[in-house]
Amino acid sequence: MSYPRAVLFDHDGTLVDTEPQWAAAKRHVAGTHQQSWDTEDDHATLGGTVQDAARLMVERGATDSVEEITRQLAEHVIGSMDHEVPFLPGIPSLLRELKEAGTPAAIVTNALGSVARTTSAGAPDVLTRIVSHDDVSRAKPDPEPYLAGARLLGVPPRDCVAMEDSEPGVESAVAAGMTVVVVPGDKPVPEGPHRVFVDAHEDVTLDFLRSLTPPA
Missing domain, CATH: 1.10.150 (DNA polymerase; domain 1)
Structure with a gap:
């Protein structure tokens, strides 16, 4: 694959x-x-x-x-969020591409499972797994959340790409052995190994993700 x-x-x-x-x-x-x-x-x-x-x-x-x-x-x-899940620009089209390609996806968050489940219900055929604060003993920036997400999807961490907007999350995914796409957030994220920066969420397409390389 x-x-x-x-x-x-x-x-x-x-x-x-x-x-x-x-x-x-x-x-x-x-x-x-x-x-x-x-x-x-x-x-x-x-x-x-x-x-x-x-x-x-x-x-x-x-x-x-x-x-x-x-x-x-x-x-x-x-x-x-009762009436509509507030997906960020470009995310709905990316989720559709992942669904059509059969590429599994998960939510890995420090937020609560109840909130993440509300979001996953907006794309139930794609966002099939959730790792929330409720599911781990050590939250981001520890790698445990991303390691748990990869395990739930049955994919080695090295073969996964993570998307993040904050330094604790980026640290977590990199420590888990993943390449991380960093989208703009409220605070700047420092440059570093296995971090790929984009200017906007809309820049992240399936073709863009396939252009990346796994960590050495």
Whole structure:
């Protein structure tokens, strides 16, 4: 089979444009706990887990548990995706190409499984596997999430390509032994081995992915 044999997508900011929904959720939930949440807080928790944001709210005095605040955040985001999954530009056509080529794909994310499942339901024939924060003991930047994704798809990590928009995710995929396509995100990602940068999500087509080479 041609390279890549599988494609593994990060979720927020790579596959779907849910960063605004998460930002709105954090502001809403923080407000219910008589706290504020601003852009600086968004950047401080970018690339981390939902639990990181919930933990910060608890540290600031929220009386609910980290688990309960996490649930509140996820519920707010899922509610905002009720009518349509906000796939980023170029992603729907890429998913169609992968489906037609029979190339399996998965979501590998630090986000919650409940949110990722809402997204996978928008492309159920392609996004057949999910690795979320709920499924691993060590989140990105540890390689465990991407290794788990490759294992679920039955493809060696070296034969997979990952798509990411943040440094923790890129580190995770590279450490797992994958070539990573880096799409624009809120924070710049440093150059490095096995990192291929594109100017826009729309630049990532199946032909582009097939032009890449696996790590040596």
